[in-house]
Amino acid sequence: MAKTIQANDAPIWDNLLAAFFSWLTLAGYVVFPGTFTSLEHSQTLTSSNSGKFIQQTVKKALLATAGLCCFFGTVGTSWLWYVWRDNAVWLIGHIFLPGLLHSSVGLITTLINIYTAQGGHWSVTAKITVIVIGLCTGNMSVLYLVYNHWILEKMKTPLDREVAKSGQA
16 A cells, blocks of 8 residues: 555656656657668669668668667666666556557557568568567566566555455545
């Protein structure tokens, strides 16, 4: 019960940073599929050297942007995890559940992109993206389940269990 109150009284700055880092990571997940879109199959661009240069420049810029968003989002999220390591309630609500949902959206977006824009072609970039985002989804799933179903259960007092059973607050 005390951890719930602490989580609700968390500084607004920590809550805003958690949202920012989570959305920054999501932005990286959403930009990654853009690095292997059908732009590289454009006949107009591949027919000239300048077109090929444009293709490579755009692809590298998108890949760098996506990578930086994911990196800084993950570093920021990890830092907040460290800061709030003693409050599982806050971690679940602000780090693990949003991270799980965002990485799931990133994975679904990537798969949709592969099977629509790429016609089912799994490029090297697509494979790496699915592996990275899949690992993030798996990690967040495990963390959410462990914190929600194991750590929180260990923290509950007999009064917490009684209140939960009766449905009264």
